[in-house]
Amino acid sequence: MAGVMDSVNQRTQLVGQNRLELLLFRLAGKQLYGINVFKVKEVLQCPKLTILPRLNPVVRGVAHIRGGTLPIIDLNRATGGPGLEDISTAFVIITEYNYRVQGFLVRSVERIVNMNWSEIHPPPRGTGREHYLTAVTRVDDQMVEIIDVEKILAEVVPMEEGITAGIIDEQTQAEAVSRRVLVVDDSLIARKQVTRCLEEVGVEVIALNDGKQALNYLKDMAERGEDVTKELLLMVSDIEMPEMDGYTLTAEVRNDPRLSGLHIMLHTSLSGVFNQAMVKKVGANDFLAKFRPDELANRVIDRLHALRGDVAE
Structure with missing residues (x-):
């Protein structure tokens, strides 16, 4: 998987062609999920986690990776399901969103697929965990759900949304x-x-x-x-x-x-x-x-x- 992450130069050629690459993974069940490869920095077996007091319930702990300390978010729990049971066999997808780096705990990582954005559709109403979805697609006749990671991060690590006084006259x-x-x-x-x-x-x-x-x-x-x-x-x-x-x-x-x-x-x-x-x-x-x-x-x-x-x- 690490070798795939090194292909950034090749992936830049997708720009302007309405294409993307999805990293496919699974949580607790058989459902496939996807995340844009551009958000992914690394995929690794779940490292040893340190539990800190007063962590958000969806954060399973923090991990010391490449000289830094990252929160590890259980995606299954964050989207309303139970926490993953055996994290010793789970994987962590290290991602960067909005200049923040964090890990997403998943049960398994499948593969990377190259797709056209026209094949990615808004989620149908009342289907699956629509509240936490931004889009759905199909890969090999299987439904793939794309999670609204920004919503999850806003709930786990809220950021300041107001404008500083004095900026607007x-x-x-x-x-x-x-x-x-x-x-x-x-x-x-x-x-x-x-x-x-x-x-x-x-x-x-x-x-x-x-x-x-x-x-x-x-x-x-x-x-x-x-x-x-x-x-x-x-x-x-x-x-x-x-x-x-x-x-x-x-x-x-x-x-x-x-x-x-x-x-x-x-x-x-x-x-x-x-x-x-x-x-x-x-x-x-x-x-x-x-x-x-x-x-x-x-x-x-x-x-x-x-x-x-x-x-x-």
Whole structure:
């Protein structure tokens, strides 16, 4: 498995092709789950865990790995099931989200599959653990559930979601009232976080679930004769989304003359230098790692000032 993790350079070629690679794993039962390989740093047999007082119940302990101490989260317990019983035979998937590194305890790790985002679909209502799912797909006629990791992390390790006092002034709020921002994210918790932040700035928010929905929304605006670049202050888009990812959405917007002037900020838990390079490759204007409310607010304020003429576009 470690050898597979070394293929980052090869995986970057997937960008702009609406493709991804999923690491498949199982929890307590036969159900298959998937996680984007870009989030995975390492997969290893569960190491010895140290139990600390007052840990969240879904955290089975902490592990000392590569000179650091990481919380190990039992994914089965985090999604409402019982904790994994025999962790001596379990595996830990070391991941990085929003510049935080943690391990997810799983019963077994299967393999990596290369897929198209068009094969990844929003979860049907009332199916499985929909409350903790962002998407579903099929691999070899088996249903694969993709867990909303951002929701789990928000519950286990809550982060500050408010904007620091003094960042937003009355003039900014007055200017923001007439502005709209399109937010695109498949994670319900992420949409709520971004929406609350932007509404605190003062803008109106239109929130959609994936890139395909967003592209159709923008094209419908253009079909109605609306000037998208004037109607929308900017679009804030996640990268990982079912149906169409943020990279492909950006490329599609840039390829449509009616939409090409839209200011696009990619906002993702996929942190790292790789994403900075890919943002330029697909033509986005900006990139911001989740979730930093002060920084997000400042970027929107900068955009307002740019249109006011205080700074250059």
